[in-house]
Amino acid sequence: MARHGGGMRGVENEDQIELTKEQQKEVRARSLKLLFSLIRPVKLRLVLSFVVVIVSQAFRVVGPMLIAFAIDTALPAAIKNDMTPLWLSVGAYLFAAVATGSLISFFLRFAAKVNQDVLFDLRNRVFVHTQKLSLEFHEKYTSGRVIARQTSDLDAIKELLDSGSSELIAGVLYMIFTAVALVLLDLPSFAILMLSLIPLAFLTRWFQKNTRLNYRKTRVASAKLIIQFVETMTGIRAVKAFRKEKRNQEVYQELTEEYRKVNAKVIQLFGIYDPGLISIARVAVAMILLVGGLRVIDGSIGIGVVTAAILYSRRFYDPMEGLAMFYNAYQSASSALEKISGVLEEEPTVEEAANPTPLTEPKGHLEFKDVEFHYSNGITVLKPFNLNIPAGQTVALVGTTGAGKSTLAKLVSRFYDPTHGNLELDEIDLRQISDVELRRAIVMVTQEAYLFSGTVAENIALGKPDSTEDQIIEAAKAVGVHEFIMSMPEGYNTDVAKRGGRVSAGQRQLISFARAFIADPAVLILDEATASLDIPSERMVQHGLKTLLNGRTSIIIAHRLSTISIADRVLVMEHGEVIEDDTPAKLIAGSGKFAKMHKAWRDSLI
Numbered sequence: 001m002a003r004h005g006g007g008m009r010g011v012e013n014e015d016q017i018e019l020t021k022e023q024q025k026e027v028r029a030r031s032l033k034l035l036f037s038l039i040r041p042v043k044l045r046l047v048l049s050f051v052v053v054i055v056s057q058a059f060r061v062v063g064p065m066l067i068a069f070a071i072d073t074a075l076p077a078a079i080k081n082d083m084t085p086l087w088l089s090v091g092a093y094l095f096a097a098v099a100t101g102s103l104i105s106f107f108l109r110f111a112a113k114v115n116q117d118v119l120f121d122l123r124n125r126v127f128v129h130t131q132k133l134s135l136e137f138h139e140k141y142t143s144g145r146v147i148a149r150q151t152s153d154l155d156a157i158k159e160l161l162d163s164g165s166s167e168l169i170a171g172v173l174y175m176i177f178t179a180v181a182l183v184l185l186d187l188p189s190f191a192i193l194m195l196s197l198i199p200l201a202f203l204t205r206w207f208q209k210n211t212r213l214n215y216r217k218t219r220v221a222s223a224k225l226i227i228q229f230v231e232t233m234t235g236i237r238a239v240k241a242f243r244k245e246k247r248n249q250e251v252y253q254e255l256t257e258e259y260r261k262v263n264a265k266v267i268q269l270f271g272i273y274d275p276g277l278i279s280i281a282r283v284a285v286a287m288i289l290l291v292g293g294l295r296v297i298d299g300s301i302g303i304g305v306v307t308a309a310i311l312y313s314r315r316f317y318d319p320m321e322g323l324a325m326f327y328n329a330y331q332s333a334s335s336a337l338e339k340i341s342g343v344l345e346e347e348p349t350v351e352e353a354a355n356p357t358p359l360t361e362p363k364g365h366l367e368f369k370d371v372e373f374h375y376s377n378g379i380t381v382l383k384p385f386n387l388n389i390p391a392g393q394t395v396a397l398v399g400t401t402g403a404g405k406s407t408l409a410k411l412v413s414r415f416y417d418p419t420h421g422n423l424e425l426d427e428i429d430l431r432q433i434s435d436v437e438l439r440r441a442i443v444m445v446t447q448e449a450y451l452f453s454g455t456v457a458e459n460i461a462l463g464k465p466d467s468t469e470d471q472i473i474e475a476a477k478a479v480g481v482h483e484f485i486m487s488m489p490e491g492y493n494t495d496v497a498k499r500g501g502r503v504s505a506g507q508r509q510l511i512s513f514a515r516a517f518i519a520d521p522a523v524l525i526l527d528e529a530t531a532s533l534d535i536p537s538e539r540m541v542q543h544g545l546k547t548l549l550n551g552r553t554s555i556i557i558a559h560r561l562s563t564i565s566i567a568d569r570v571l572v573m574e575h576g577e578v579i580e581d582d583t584p585a586k587l588i589a590g591s592g593k594f595a596k597m598h599k600a601w602r603d604s605l606i
């Protein structure tokens with residue numbers, strides 16, 4: 001399907017090491033587009049901050065000029081008892097100093113605010129967008145990568161924005177203004193300064209070349225560290241169960257060692273670049289002093305001019321280090337922007353209809369018409385089939401691992417659309433139903449039974465956000481979990497804080513049943529929803545399950561055949577096909593697959 005290919009474009013680009021020219025162009029265009037869309041809302045403020053920084057740097061550069069005037073003109077006048085020029089130059093110097101200080105302070109705070117607003121915007125966009133994307137995206141794009149987009153990539157952009165970019169603009173402007181001031185003040189000093197730019201250019205180029213490589217290495221090393229850390233911590237149970245700690249520790253140590261090494265390299269490079277920079281600057285100052293001194297003896301210039309030239313050239317190189325590093329920060333930020341723009345470019349593959357057909361009173365009649373399905377890898381998972389599930393029927397879906405049961409459930413809950421054919425609820429194509437109505441009509445409970453941080457009551461109320469306390473308790477009672485909840489430390493107000501923290505897997509499932517009950521959907525899908533329950537709990541739920549399923553269409557996927565006893569109809573699936581379809585009694589009496597499964601299961605009970 002065209003949409004499959006087109007929708008995942010950003011992801012595929014990222015996996016490729018070498019991009020073609022066309023793709024590079026596309027990636028650049030897409031990240032520029034994102035950049036412009038981020039800047040647009042802060043455009044005016046950017047212009048204002050640019051004006052402020054220009055004025056502040058102009059004031060800053062005036063200082064030495066005033067000193068030259070004070071020494072060469074005002075001081076001789078003062079000696080002749082005319083204090084006015086000295087007062088004037090001191091006053092002007094103070095004014096320029098105060099103006100520079102306050103403008104720079106304003107600029108830095110203002111620019112920081114603008115930067116933070118841009119980051120805030122981007123951070124939210126990434127979150128909202130990734131959350132909105134269809135399950136297809138999330139099953140493909142690992143959570144580690146999603147985490148990287150939201151953390152290290154955003155950090156790279158943040159680093160560029162707040163460390164330096166504003167100081168850098170100020171620094172570059174300062175260099176330009178200083179050069180202009182020197183031209184106006186004293187050409188020979190300017191010439192010496194320009195000569196010193198030659199060794200500086202060589203040194204900076206060397207520095208840049210080496211840092212670029214190492215800087216990239218530090219980012220790769222830190223990404224590896226994050227991935228290793230996330231993987232270890234998310235799989236902490238498996239780590240402990242298989243005593244993988246030692247090996248993990250070794251791997252982690254190797255990675256930190258690598259990280260330490262590349263960082264040390266970068267610092268070493270600074271250890272050469274910084275002294276080099278200072279030496280070149282000092283030699284230039286010495287030459288300006290020497291040449292200037294000779295010209296003062298000549299009488300061709302005043303001491304004040306030499307003093308100012310020295311003041312200028314001494315600080316001329318200050319922004320250089322930041323400038324040399326800027327390129328690196330810029331590179332990693334732009335590659336981060338490319339990756340983020342890739343995610344933002346992704347479109348939900350399961351789209352909401354523009355003009356949905358209203359579904360006011362869902363009854364729960366499901367019909368698969370010539371439905372076929374494959375995931376984006378193209379391998380057929382469900383072969384073309386027709387299936388009619390009348391409203392109110394309880395259907396058990398059984399079959400071997402990998403037969404396609406969960407996939408069928410994902411189609412019914414519209415996490416995916418069929419790649420061919422239609423799936424209808426009450427004669428309306430699922431694609432034509434609005435998201436809100438669809439989620440209200442069809443609820444799927446999975447084995448995962450995720451609980452969000454919050455209280456038990458809040459977690460049940462997720463099924464129906466406006467539910468009252470009584471309704472919550474009623475739902476819990478209906479599915480038979482009220483007693484269990486009351487036995488928890490704070491009953492319904494117990495905080496389930498962490499996943500698996502205080503509530504066991506089975507208890508989570510019990511709570512999620514209450515959540516499904518309160519939602520009161522027309523169609524309920526239970527995908528291995530009782531898998532974590534022990535036999536007594538399952539018995540207890542069995543009773544609750546009857547209440548839960550009463551009056552609605554339900555599809556139960558379970559390996560434990562005891563759960564299936566309440567079904568009106570059993571579908572046996574194998575290799576993407578429904579191979580048996582009848583009432584449980586008839587199938588058991590027959591000689592098919594289900595009869596065998598049932599016999600094996602009964603024997604196991606003895």
Ligand SMILES: Nc1ncnc2c1ncn2[C@@H]1O[C@H](COP(=O)(O)OP(=O)(O)OP(=O)(O)O)[C@@H](O)[C@H]1O
Nearest residue numbers: 139375376377381400401402403404405406407408
């Ligand atoms: N996101 C996916 N992308 C590609 N293939 C998938 C994806 N999810 C499942 N599959 C494949 O589809 C087939 C059916 O998987 P499904 O999860 O529907 O099986 P199942 O019947 O629910 O199995 P089980 O009893 O183990 O839960 C499997 O071969 C599986 O590898």
Ligand SMILES: [Mg+2]
Nearest residue numbers: 405406407527
């Ligand atoms: Mg499954």
